[in-house]
Amino acid sequence: MKDFVFYNPTQIVFGEGKTSEIGKYLQGKKCLFLYGSGSIKRNGIYDRVVESLKKHDVKFVEKSGVKPNPVLSFVYEAIDTARKEQVDCILAVGGGSVIDTAKAVAAGFYYNGDVWDFFVDKAKITKALPIYVVLTLSATASEMNSGAVITNESTKQKFNIQAVSLFPKVSILDPTNTYTVPHNQVANGSVDAIVHLLEGYFTKSYPNTPIQDGFVETLVKTIIATTKKILENPKDYDARANFMWSATLALNGLTTAGIGNYEFPNHMMGHSLSALYDIAHGASLSIVFPAWLKYNESNISKRLASFGKAVFGKTNSKDTITAFEEYFNEIGAPIRLKEVNIDKADIDKIAENAVSLATKWGLKTYTKEVIAKILELAA
Amino acid sequence: MKDFVFYNPTQIVFGEGKTSEIGKYLQGKKCLFLYGSGSIKRNGIYDRVVESLKKHDVKFVEKSGVKPNPVLSFVYEAIDTARKEQVDCILAVGGGSVIDTAKAVAAGFYYNGDVWDFFVDKAKITKALPIYVVLTLSATASEMNSGAVITNESTKQKFNIQAVSLFPKVSILDPTNTYTVPHNQVANGSVDAIVHLLEGYFTKSYPNTPIQDGFVETLVKTIIATTKKILENPKDYDARANFMWSATLALNGLTTAGIGNYEFPNHMMGHSLSALYDIAHGASLSIVFPAWLKYNESNISKRLASFGKAVFGKTNSKDTITAFEEYFNEIGAPIRLKEVNIDKADIDKIAENAVSLATKWGLKTYTKEVIAKILELAA
Numbered sequence: 001m002k003d004f005v006f007y008n009p010t011q012i013v014f015g016e017g018k019t020s021e022i023g024k025y026l027q028g029k030k031c032l033f034l035y036g037s038g039s040i041k042r043n044g045i046y047d048r049v050v051e052s053l054k055k056h057d058v059k060f061v062e063k064s065g066v067k068p069n070p071v072l073s074f075v076y077e078a079i080d081t082a083r084k085e086q087v088d089c090i091l092a093v094g095g096g097s098v099i100d101t102a103k104a105v106a107a108g109f110y111y112n113g114d115v116w117d118f119f120v121d122k123a124k125i126t127k128a129l130p131i132y133v134v135l136t137l138s139a140t141a142s143e144m145n146s147g148a149v150i151t152n153e154s155t156k157q158k159f160n161i162q163a164v165s166l167f168p169k170v171s172i173l174d175p176t177n178t179y180t181v182p183h184n185q186v187a188n189g190s191v192d193a194i195v196h197l198l199e200g201y202f203t204k205s206y207p208n209t210p211i212q213d214g215f216v217e218t219l220v221k222t223i224i225a226t227t228k229k230i231l232e233n234p235k236d237y238d239a240r241a242n243f244m245w246s247a248t249l250a251l252n253g254l255t256t257a258g259i260g261n262y263e264f265p266n267h268m269m270g271h272s273l274s275a276l277y278d279i280a281h282g283a284s285l286s287i288v289f290p291a292w293l294k295y296n297e298s299n300i301s302k303r304l305a306s307f308g309k310a311v312f313g314k315t316n317s318k319d320t321i322t323a324f325e326e327y328f329n330e331i332g333a334p335i336r337l338k339e340v341n342i343d344k345a346d347i348d349k350i351a352e353n354a355v356s357l358a359t360k361w362g363l364k365t366y367t368k369e370v371i372a373k374i375l376e377l378a379a
Numbered sequence: 380m381k382d383f384v385f386y387n388p389t390q391i392v393f394g395e396g397k398t399s400e401i402g403k404y405l406q407g408k409k410c411l412f413l414y415g416s417g418s419i420k421r422n423g424i425y426d427r428v429v430e431s432l433k434k435h436d437v438k439f440v441e442k443s444g445v446k447p448n449p450v451l452s453f454v455y456e457a458i459d460t461a462r463k464e465q466v467d468c469i470l471a472v473g474g475g476s477v478i479d480t481a482k483a484v485a486a487g488f489y490y491n492g493d494v495w496d497f498f499v500d501k502a503k504i505t506k507a508l509p510i511y512v513v514l515t516l517s518a519t520a521s522e523m524n525s526g527a528v529i530t531n532e533s534t535k536q537k538f539n540i541q542a543v544s545l546f547p548k549v550s551i552l553d554p555t556n557t558y559t560v561p562h563n564q565v566a567n568g569s570v571d572a573i574v575h576l577l578e579g580y581f582t583k584s585y586p587n588t589p590i591q592d593g594f595v596e597t598l599v600k601t602i603i604a605t606t607k608k609i610l611e612n613p614k615d616y617d618a619r620a621n622f623m624w625s626a627t628l629a630l631n632g633l634t635t636a637g638i639g640n641y642e643f644p645n646h647m648m649g650h651s652l653s654a655l656y657d658i659a660h661g662a663s664l665s666i667v668f669p670a671w672l673k674y675n676e677s678n679i680s681k682r683l684a685s686f687g688k689a690v691f692g693k694t695n696s697k698d699t700i701t702a703f704e705e706y707f708n709e710i711g712a713p714i715r716l717k718e719v720n721i722d723k724a725d726i727d728k729i730a731e732n733a734v735s736l737a738t739k740w741g742l743k744t745y746t747k748e749v750i751a752k753i754l755e756l757a758a
Contacts, residue, residue, distance in 0.1 A: 003393060004391075005391065006391040007391070011384065011385070014384070210601045222593070238380065242587070245636075246590055257391075257393070258620075
């Protein structure tokens, strides 16, 4: 085991009906209530949240319209609103996009400069508004970690921040809130959570990590099994619940604690696809990940085989990669660039964009040429 | 998945040499420095802690002499010292006994009545001194949970408390601190951690828990494998490290979140053996657990078989129970009452004592007769 610090103070309140308890947990007098396109108004979540806030005398100001691949311009607007309305906390009702927006706003609220400074390492986050979450889409684990990813539309950069003050105080995980999540978003969430787990699993620097390996294999197996069940029966409570908790545990620090250095190359490349073409994060990963595995197969063949045995019942690295592609196919996630209408001729442009994030993340082996070679395997 | 609340704000600082950083993490001006028999003076841990406290200008008053199966009279004394010296935090350097004592003192410090009131549910813990830990013995997971167990010598009761304010703020987990832990204590810790994991695994009320099952199986496998390595080579860093983190994760709330109601019948019976005969906690469990499995075999045979397959490579419940006994034997942990010189004739007396804890914990099926029957299987 390699040295690590593990700290995760987010309180998880898990179960059917817990949405109606959000007001009880919210330690604030007036919150900025962030949400997305308004699906929460159609499925009743909005009403349950508002009722609970009123019951517990929490005032709120609404700001809706957060989009997938959330953008910086919206963050600016929301910071303005938060300041004008003098809120003392943020309530994010949604998935990763809404929660990540909440985190950027929470950090920007107290900062006099441009909030983008935090993303390009020009400034450090030292203080943030307290964040509360009602999760409606399982994928990013933002509900139980301290990171956020925002796209700067003008620079075409999808960059991240991370700070202890960005851990949500309380996150409500009510599996029934995800009953109406459409198939393609379930698939995207499934891919995202799996790749979160496997970035560390396949790139870690420390060899002997039986605890983390077992946890990752357990979670990937559970995610694959429950995704299939959800796609068959969207109201399978147990499947939704196990999927939800797995996705949260997939990036809350648990499975990477002690594995040494690790990298996020698939996210690095996927973020460029999303920044340039606005394709869903999960879809970008289902395209990039098999290609990345193929490019690295000779270096990680033993590990691919042992993972394949534990999760897919396969015995060698090639079959394991095929099993991933078959699984992604089965759930309707794209595995080639052309499936999302990206032309092979664009690879150079994508690689160019990806390199800036590779540099920010210190991924030195990922030159423009290497990235292009990997993307060609997805063509 | 069953509804749950998961909250664990303890910060874990893991790695070789981290003991020397304790002063940096300690947010207090004067702490009560608790430790055991003084082994920390012989192996150098004491010097490293004191040096770090001095470096960071943290004053301290020492109180040593915490014993295994820590007692209430010592807690009283330590509360007196803490008040007299006006400390503002507690530093526990030791294993579960020292940490549990720290928790009882932390809670008692602010309470005007008898601290034992908390143990017999006459009063609720609402406030406690902040607790910091340097772990020297892996077993109880007290370094990352909110519970504590203390023995009242006059009433012969080994009872527990639990409160959010009792989570340690920071726990240093430095595997090299356990290099000098003697074989029998390694074995006891191994048994304790395994039974922590399996009490929930075999008594849970909710059926479909693939995440928690996989985590438990991973941790038990890791504990068994690393215990054997440690007994062969006490300075095997990786074995000590994996054992240490496994034991912490074994009772920090992770593996029981979502499994519904569960019981601690083996701890209930084990606590009586320790309260009456002052035998080590782990030894009490290695005696009681196989007997409990035998008593319940017909009810949990499927689950015993699937656990046996995952962990021991066995295919039926009987072989799984035998595998436990063989493992306990191999590491020198007792599996029969006579091995710790407890006479079969005492079973009635032990059952009588155990029933009071069964009542406190709401274990209604554990009448005196049932407990006696189980203990007879350990005779």
